[in-house]
Amino acid sequence: MEKIYLDYNASTPLAPEVVDAMQPLLTDFYGNPSALHWAGSPVKELLQNAREQVANLIGSSSREVIFTSGGSEANNLALKGFYFKNRHKGNHIITSKIEHPAIMNPCKFLEQIGAKVTYVGVDRYGRVLPEEIEKAITKETILISIMHSNNETGTLQPIKEIGKITKRHGIVFHTDASQSAGKVTIDVNELKVDLLTIAGHKLYAPKGIGALFIRDGIELEPLIHGAGHEFGIRAGTENTLLAVGLGKACEIAKQHETNQRLKELTSYFWSQLKDEFGEQVVLNGHPELRLPNTLNVSFVRKIGQDLLLAIPNLAASTGSACHAGSIELSPVLKEMGVSEDVGMGAIRFSLGRYTTKDEINQVIFGLKKII
Incomplete structure (x- = not known):
C-alpha cells in the first residue's frame, strides 16, 4: 500500500x-x-x-x-x-x-x-x-x-x-x-x-x-x-x-462550502466497511448530523491502535490525535456510553480535499487482510 x-x-x-x-x-x-x-x-x-x-x-x-x-x-x-x-x-x-x-x-x-x-x-x-x-x-x-x-x-x-x-x-x-x-x-x-x-x-x-x-x-x-x-x-x-x-x-x-464530494466519499467508505465487515464494525457518533469528512468506527473486540500499527502506511487516528498514545477508552466514547469491547477498537478516519476513491479501496483491502 x-x-x-x-x-x-x-x-x-x-x-x-x-x-x-x-x-x-x-x-x-x-x-x-x-x-x-x-x-x-x-x-x-x-x-x-x-x-x-x-x-x-x-x-x-x-x-x-x-x-x-x-x-x-x-x-x-x-x-x-x-x-x-x-x-x-x-x-x-x-x-x-x-x-x-x-x-x-x-x-x-x-x-x-x-x-x-x-x-x-x-x-x-x-x-x-x-x-x-x-x-x-x-x-x-x-x-x-x-x-x-x-x-x-x-x-x-x-x-x-x-x-x-x-x-x-x-x-x-x-x-x-x-x-x-x-x-x-x-x-x-x-x-x-x-x-x-x-x-x-x-x-x-x-x-x-x-x-x-x-x-x-x-x-x-x-x-x-x-x-x-x-x-x-x-x-x-x-x-x-x-x-x-x-x-x-x-x-x-x-x-467549497457544500463539500459534496467529501460527503459522498465518506459515505462510500462506510458502505464498503459495512459490506466487508458486517456486525464486526460499528459507527460511533451521529449517522447523519456529523462532519462530511469524519468516520469514527469501531472494530468490535479489536484494539484500534493494533490495527493501525499493522498498516504502517496508513495515517489515521485512535481517538483524538491531540492526546493519542494511550489505549484507554476515549473519554468522548466513554461519555457516549460506548462499551469497552467496542470502544477499544475505535479508529477515526478523517478524509480531506486530496483523498481519492482509490485510496479508500486500498484501506479497505488492507483492513481486510488483517481482520
Whole structure:
C-alpha cells in the first residue's frame, strides 16, 4: 500500500493556493503593519484583506476577527479573557463533557481561581441536549461554551438551538469551531454565537495561526498585554505571513462550502466497511448530523491502535490525535456510553480535499487482510 493520509482532523497539508499567497511575504513584504511608511502600509493592507477573508467565511464583520496563534489560544482567550473581564457579573460557566482539552483545561484552571463550571453530558450519539444546557443555567451563569462539532466522532452539536437559549437568558455563548470551519457552513448570526474559534491547520492553512470571532460589544481581558495590536485584545506584532495563509484558506473554503464530494466519499467508505465487515464494525457518533469528512468506527473486540500499527502506511487516528498514545477508552466514547469491547477498537478516519476513491479501496483491502 502506498502512503495514505486519512488524518485530516488532526492536521491538513497546506493548500497550494495558500503557499502561493504567502510566498511574497517571505521576500517582499517585510514591514511592520503598524508602521505608517511605504514598507508598513502594504503589509497592513494584506493583513486587513486576510481579516476580511476570515470574516467572510463566518458571516461576521472584519472588525470582529482577531488573529491568534491557533485554536488553543483562541479558546483560552475566549474563556479566560471573558471570565477575567466579567466575573463581577457572575462566576458560573457551562460546557460539555466532550470538549477538546483546549476548553477543558482552561475551565479547570478557572475553577482553581473561583469559577464554578458545570459539565453537561451527551446522548449516545455524542450530542448535547439543549434542555440540559437550559437546566444548568443559574443567576450566576455568564458564559456557555459548546464545541460546534466533535473532533473525534465528527458529531455536530445543536448550536443554533443552544444559541436561542443563551439569547433568551442574556448569556454570552462561545463555540469552538476549530474542526468545523471550512467543512460545513458557519454563520455566526444564524448560530447566535458571541465568540467563535478557528484553527488554521484544520483547513489547509499553516500551523501556528488561528482566529477568534468576538461579537461587537463583548469585552475580553487580554491574555497578552503590550501595545494595542488586534484592536487592543492581543498584543504583539501581527504574524502577517501566517494570517495571509489563513485568509486565503478561508477564501477557498468559502467556495467549497457544500463539500459534496467529501460527503459522498465518506459515505462510500462506510458502505464498503459495512459490506466487508458486517456486525464486526460499528459507527460511533451521529449517522447523519456529523462532519462530511469524519468516520469514527469501531472494530468490535479489536484494539484500534493494533490495527493501525499493522498498516504502517496508513495515517489515521485512535481517538483524538491531540492526546493519542494511550489505549484507554476515549473519554468522548466513554461519555457516549460506548462499551469497552467496542470502544477499544475505535479508529477515526478523517478524509480531506486530496483523498481519492482509490485510496479508500486500498484501506479497505488492507483492513481486510488483517481482520
